[in-house]
Amino acid sequence: MTKVPLLTTEQMKTRYPSQWLLVTEYELDASTSLRKGRVVAHSKDRDEIHRALKQHVGNLCIHFTGPVPQDTVVVFPCRE
Numbered sequence: 233m234t235k236v237p238l239l240t241t242e243q244m245k246t247r248y249p250s251q252w253l254l255v256t257e258y259e260l261d262a263s264t265s266l267r268k269g270r271v272v273a274h275s276k277d278r279d280e281i282h283r284a285l286k287q288h289v290g291n292l293c294i295h296f297t298g299p300v301p302q303d304t305v306v307v308f309p310c311r312e
Contacts, residue, residue, distance in 0.1 A: 235270075236270040236271060236272060237270070238257070238268055238269065238270055239268060239269065239270070239271060240267065240268045241265075241266050241267060241268065241295070241297075244271060244295065244297055245297040247271075248271065248274045248297050249297060249298065250276065250296075250297060250298030250299075251274045251275060251276050251296070251297055251298070252274065252275055252276070252277070252278045252280070252281040252294065252295075252296050253271050253273070253274050253281070253294070253295045253296070253297065254271070254272050254273035254274070254281050254284050254285065254288065254292055254293075254294060255269035255270065255271055255272070255292065255293040255294070255295055256269060256270050256272050256288065256290060256291070256292055256293075257269055257270045258270075258291070258293045266293060266295050269293060269295075272284070272288055272292075273287075273288075278296075281294055
């Protein structure tokens, strides 16, 4: 089985323009923005990425490579 390549966010934007990505083995910068990771699923349909979450385990990140659509609300979960 071939391992998915590690990509920077710029490479993700080029390879998957205006798509939702499911990313594993990711690194964040100090402001918690995605720096790089391995894309395990991608789609222009956000719901497909949410369905793909069920097929993967571990720490995962959802990232959008285009401008955030106007009808999108971003929620950051808090843990105490």
